[in-house]
Amino acid sequence: MATIGRGCKLDSKLISALIESWRPETYTFYLPCGECTITLEDEQLQLRLPVDGSTLTRLI
Template sequence: MNAATLTALVDRWRPETHTFHLRAGEMTPTLQDVSMILGLPIQGEPLCMNTTSDGWRKKMENLIGRAPPPPADPKERAPAGAPFAWIRTHFGECPEGADRDTLRTYTCVYLWYMISRTLFADSGGKLANWCWLRTLTVLEHPWSWGTAALAYLYRQVKISYMYYPL
């Protein structure tokens, strides 16, 4: 993430109106903007999910066959997700002659990697949050990804504003 750009946006954010105040005037990203600019569907079911991370490693193993190893020190707190380096190492290249289930798993992990680096990036820029992986295991489901992206943008701006107020 570009810290200077994020800081500039936070400086121009007005939480009372949920708008950015720019030189050209007031601007509010809308669902239509998200749909037109990012090409994401805004029709479909909302991405409403439980984000608790209890037992996430076991659940990840059930979904994609493996999970990052736990920290060496059991008392050390580990984030609920996979480092991008781990994903590239274990899923960087699909095996030759892979069966349909393997192709599906690699496709799901690739999409998880991509959306975690672009639409739903964490503040450190090194982790794919595991909660997005769960939604991608049902590729046929008509999720409203545009709605989720806009809500996540607002959430990230609000968090940034809280930590770096004007």
């Protein structure tokens, strides 16, 4: 996680706009072009996490 954003310039206005469009009750961004949801697959691809097909679950 510490390497996220390394070599990338973050745009504070863009981040603010995304925060304003976030709807926590539906875990969705509401954008002028429609709704956008971040999935676990999106995170896996962006963070380059290895996936071997095994599933980890924990009941609380």
